Amino acid sequence: MLYNKWWKNTGTCHNEDTKQESKANSLGVANVGGIFVVLFVGLALAIFVAFIEFLVNSKKNLSTDRVCTMSTI
Structure with a gap:
């Protein structure tokens, strides 16, 4: 049952926040x-x-x- 749920029936992702930009910071030296x-x-x-x-x-x-x-010579 879990195999079918996670591997076969993946479906599509419906995220309502896709219009919002990601606010992740890039990694810097700090x-x-x-x-x-x-x-x-x-x-x-x-x-x-x-x-x-x-x-x-x-x-x-x-x-x-x-x-x-x-002596080695």
Whole structure:
């Protein structure tokens, strides 16, 4: 019964307010600015964490791989 109601007997929409214009506001920077703030803060945090990981791994590799550069030639 619900399948027939919603899929087969869709009918037409009779809206009496179709003559009235929509008063929806367009999305501007003021409306979606918070999204960009969150994105930039997340990006800065990710770069900071990647830099810290690079430093930690570089120090770890330096202490374990004490190889003279002249011995590889």
